[in-house]
Amino acid sequence: MSQFSKEQIVESVPQKGFFGHPKGLFTLFFTEFWERFSYYGMRAILLFYMYYELSKGGLGLSEPLALSIMSIYGSLVYMSGIIGGWLADRLLGTSKSVFYGGVLIMAGHIVLAMPGNITMFFISMVLIVLGTGLLKPNVSSMVGDIYADDDLRRDSGFSIFYMGINMGSFIAPLIVGEIGLKYNFHLGFSIAAVGMFFGLxxxxxTKKKNLGLAGLQVPNPMSGEEKQRFVKLFMIALVFLAIIIFATVKLGWLTFNSFIGLVSILGFVIPTIYFIAMYRSKKTTADEKSRILAYIPLFIAAVMFWVIAEQSSTILAFYADKRTNLDAFGFHISPAWFQSLNPLFIIVLSPVFAWLWMKLGKRQPSIPQKFSFGILFAGLSFLIILLPALIGGTDALVNPIWLALSIFVAVLGELCLSPVGLSATTKLAPKAFSAQTMSIWFLSNAAAQGLNAQLVKLYSADTEMLYFGVIGGVAIVLSIVLFAIAPFIQRFMKGVH
Incomplete structure (x- = not known):
């Protein structure tokens, strides 16, 4: 189906019907709503499930190990987007990839919902990692497909789509977190599975009526000979991988710590390889090569942002459980509820940012400038959360308002960077690598969480102020540098604004 042009795809999608945007945005908005409900519901209790004692229904892992596993799990979720993007570009198309991904995610949550041991836990993680890799980058790529290249609604549309993501993310910790922590972890995981079922x-x-041709074609399809070669190589690689895993486990080389270290390294190696491969490809035009070069500093800035933002499910979740006064307002606050604050603030502020970009039109800040604002706010959020320790020390419980304020400031940065990054990726992507470039965008998150798997080991009551201060300070310095070189980056974007 590669004969469809961009114009034909856009024309097949009803262009009015969802807040002044294409009707297909409704389908993608609510599909991602339910996928994020399932993911963030599970994630709201996953860390606690790992380090809570067996008597409390947890797995009884050590706190440092649970924090590292949580980061590595997040890294693998986004790293798997490379596989999902490649399958969409070469074999399935984005629409089928979204559906099959949802099926795998639901299966992973069903496994988590069944009482079991550490083995079942890792089986569920593999299913969710693979499923999210198929669904997450491709549903975002489809949002770009339903707009014409010069449609000024695109950034606003991605902001609305981003609000849908966060509506699911807001509700999930309140429901799954409450039930999982108050009653039973596995019952909480089962609710996450039901959420993904609704999304499917x-x-x-609704996809046939609302999305038209979007997502149906395979942008860079394999020939019959290439498919046969792929199947052979895949089977050989699978057997080879199984042998390596078996041998390294037997020899004691493959441990939790060595695996965490390997994934941390791959988080940076894989996007580097992809950037080089896309740049050197014969299918990439001269203008597209220039845009790839412009995309690299944006990718680095995104990594810095996600290093801070993704600690909401690790260090800040741990901070909520161990360092925060959960009875500050006369009733008990579940530590999982703090993970609803990020999406709540995004829901409230997303329409404001969407209106702002529409209002400014061609006068709005450039993409690199928006990125610089994003990491500036992220850095400030970490400086805010170190203030309680500076004022009252690390022994006293902290008023929850401090944690809420830190999350709020980080959200200001997220709305400057994340939806803009999604939109920029669809604009800067080489045509032959459209879905895979969206996967690279999510690799910025994978690289950040791989780095976090090492950083979280450095956090303790003794290092709390230094930890937040150094990471926050680095982000602020990088934001200043990025703002200074923004005009230079813009020239390499070859007409993309």
Whole structure:
């Protein structure tokens, strides 16, 4: 189906019907709503499930190990987007990839919902990692497909789509977190599975009418000979990988710590390889090569941002459980509820940012400038959370307002960077690597969480102020540098604004 042009795809999608945006945005908005409900519901209790004692229904892992596993799990979720992007570009198309990904995610949550041991826990993680890799980059790529290249609604549309993501993310910790921590972890995980089921139903029943041709074609399809070669190489690689895993486990080389270290390294190696491969490809035009060069500093800035933002499910979740006064307002606050603050603030502020970009039109800040604002706010959020320790020390419990304020400031940065990054990726992507470039965008998150797997080991009551201060300070310095070189980056973007 590679004969469809961009114009034909856009024309097949009803261009009005969802807040002044293409009707397909409704389908993608709510598909991602339910996928994020399932993911963030599970994530709201996953860290606690790992380090809570067996008597409390947890797995009884050590706190430092649980923090590192949580980061590595997040890294693998986004790293798997490379596989999902490649399968969409070469074999499946984005629409089928979204559906199959949802099925795998639901299966992973079902496994988590069944009482079991550490083995079942890792089986569920593999299913969710693979499923998210198929769904997450491709549903975002489809949002770009339903807009014309010069459509000024695009950034606003991604902001609305981003609000849908966060509506699911807001509700999930309140429901899954409450039930999982108060009653039973596995019951909480089962609710996450039901959420993904609803998302699959909605996608199936509305995609034909609302999405038209979007997501149906394979941008860079394999020939019959290439498919046969791929199947052979895949089977050989699978057997080879199984042998390596078996041998390294037997020899004692493959341990939790060595695996965490390996994933941390791959988080940076894989995007580097992809940037080089796309740049050197014969299918990449001269203008597209220039845009790839412009994309690299944006990628680095995104890594810095996600290093801070993704600690909401690790260090800040741990901070909520161990360092925060959960009875400050006369009733008990679940530590999982703090993970609803990020999406709540985004829901409130997303329409404001969407209106702002629409209002400014061609006068709005450039993409690199928006990125610089994003990491500036992220850095400030970490400086805020070190203030309680500076004022009252690390022994006293902290008023929850401090944690809420830190999260709020980080959200200001997220709205400057994340939806803009999604939109910029669809604009800067080489045509032959459209879905894979979206996967690279999510690799910025994978690299950040791989780095976090090492950083979280450095956090303790004794290092708390130094930890937040150094990371926050580095982000602020990088934001200043990026703002200074923004005009230079813009020239390499070859007409993309």
């Amino acid at each position: 139903l909605l996608f199936l029943f």
